[in-house]
Structures are given as C-alpha cells and as structure tokens.
Amino acid sequence: MPDESSMTSPLAVLCVGLGAVSTTLIAGVEAVKRSLGRPIGSLTQMERGDTHQSRTLGDTLGLTSLPQLVFGAWDIRPDDAFAAAMTAGVLEPNLLDTLRPTLEDIHPMPGVFHAGWLPTMEAPHIKRDRGHRAKAEALRRDIREFMATHGCERGVMLWCASTEVRHEPASCHLDLSAFQHALDTDDPTMSPTQLYAWAAIEEGLPFVNGSPNSALELPALQTLAMEEGVPVAGSDFKTGQTLVKTTLAPMLRQRLLGVNGWFSTNILGNRDGEVLRLALFRG
Numbered sequence: 001m002p003d004e005s006s007m008t009s010p011l012a013v014l015c016v017g018l019g020a021v022s023t024t025l026i027a028g029v030e031a032v033k034r035s036l037g038r039p040i041g042s043l044t045q046m047e048r049g050d051t052h053q054s055r056t057l058g059d060t061l062g063l064t065s066l067p068q069l070v071f072g073a074w075d076i077r078p079d080d081a082f083a084a085a086m087t088a089g090v091l092e093p094n095l096l097d098t099l100r101p102t103l104e105d106i107h108p109m110p111g112v113f114h115a116g117w118l119p120t121m122e123a124p125h126i127k128r129d130r131g132h133r134a135k136a137e138a139l140r141r142d143i144r145e146f147m148a149t150h151g152c153e154r155g156v157m158l159w160c161a162s163t164e165v166r167h168e169p170a171s172c173h174l175d176l177s178a179f180q181h182a183l184d185t186d187d188p189t190m191s192p193t194q195l196y197a198w199a200a201i202e203e204g205l206p207f208v209n210g211s212p213n214s215a216l217e218l219p220a221l222q223t224l225a226m227e228e229g230v231p232v233a234g235s236d237f238k239t240g241q242t243l244v245k246t247t248l249a250p251m252l253r254q255r256l257l258g259v260n261g262w263f264s265t266n267i268l269g270n271r272d273g274e275v276l277r278l279a280l281f282r283g
Helices: 004-008 020-033 057-061 081-088 095-097 101-102 132-149 177-184 190-204 219-228 241-254 272-274
Strands: 011-015 069-075 152-158 206-209
Touching: 011 020, 011 132, 011 190, 020 069, 020 081, 020 095, 020 101, 069 081, 069 132, 081 095, 081 101, 095 101, 132 152, 132 177, 132 190, 152 190, 177 190, 177 219, 190 206, 190 219
Parallel strands: 011 069, 011 152, 152 206
Antiparallel strands: none
16 A cells, blocks of 8 residues: 555645746646646546546555645746746746746756856856865755755755757766765766765755756766665656657557658757757757
8 A cells, every 4th residue: 555654744845946837836836736727638637537536546556645745946046936837938927926936936946067067058056166076065954954844754866957068978987986986086077967866865865867968877876875775767757858758669660660761849948048059069
C-alpha cells in the first residue's frame, strides 16, 4: 500500500532557472490547486475512469499531492515568479493576476553562473563565492535552509535553465575522486549544471535534467548517485518539436521509410532563444 505520509508531507520542488518553463509549471500547479485549471497532460493526475470513486495515478502510487508541493528556485536574474511569468508571456495575464500573491512570494536565490557556458546572458543575481567548491557548498546551504524554512523533509531539483555551450567530457568527469579534485581546483571543464547536480545528490535530492547539458551521463555523477542512493534522470524535457523529432525519427527507421530530407522550423522564445542563436550551438 502507498505510504500516506508521502502524500501529505511537504515536498520541496527546487527549480534551477525561474523562466518560462519553471513559471509555467509553478503557475499551472497553483491554478490546478485552486480549480482554475485542469492538469491536462499530467501523467500523475490522470484519473481512472473505471470506478465510481476515481483516483488519480498519483493517489494510487502514493505520490505527493499537489497541495503539498513547495516551490523554490535559483536564477541569475532577481525577478520573482510573477514578474518572470509575465515576461515569459506563456500564460494568460488574467490567470497570472489571480495567482499574483502566491507567485510574488517566490523569489529566486542567486544562481551559479559562468559566462563561458552562457555567453549571451546578463547575470546580475549570482553567487559571489569564489571557486567551484564554494559555490557548490553554497547551493547545499540553500537547499538545507529552504527545506528547514518550509518544513520539508524531502525534495527534488529540476534543471529548467538554458542550454549551455557543449563540451566533451574531460578526465575529471570519469571518476568521482577526479570530480571531487576538480571542485577544489576550479577545473574549467566543470559546468554550472554539474555543480547543481552534485549539490542535489549530496543533499539527497533527486535531480532531473531538463536540458541537453552534460551532467547525469557522466560516470562521476552516476557513481555519486549510486553511492548515495539518489535517483537521477533526464537529458532534455523533450517537449514541443524535440518530442516530435525523437518519436518520429525511430518510427521512420523501423519502417524502413526512406527520407530524402528533413526540414523544420524551431521558433525559439524567451531566454533559450537568446542563447541558442549563437553559432556555438549550431550543429
């Protein structure tokens, strides 16, 4: 039977990045909690229609209920969740106005930033700690303080920030001892995503990578996750056009359907568009 305590105790949902993706998630959940919207497309909120007392999949599995989700975030800009959502322009302003008090209470913690990984980004709201180790430990403190403040014994971290410049894995990524040494020596091949992932795993928080940034496939972080018994997942959320491509292409191959060409238009909005327009990101 599902553990009822897991459904009723607060769960910290810590988003790296408070932009279009995160604010849409947060505002969407808050809208559903107030019966201002329906959780269309949410696997955990799907109801079983074969009984008179329908239960969602989340209820059946004993997952945390939506009212128990407590949202926090980091960002390299200081805008609160309401201001960020209005800037993103994904959801209707009337809905955001209804949720305004709740969204305005979500202020991002200063983010970890390095211009070499996001060359076009302005970053006025960042951690001033010097060195990889100090920044990663600062993230760990943020996690502990947030969870203590909000009475959360459990949490999860979601990477919802922009795509970083791609680098091939280096020697420091191949084993955990080398990774730990790289934290102390400020190895330039270590990215902000990797620092967040390390901090989450060390604090016992599952880490979900919603970008193609190199992190969870690295042997060092996989070893750490296994040793700590922390689930990790993700290599891009794969929504929109990416979802279509990753499902359509295998079908064409399996059916041996010849394709002479493939053309698509990706209309990149918000800050991801600012980043990905650089030649560095073109394949």
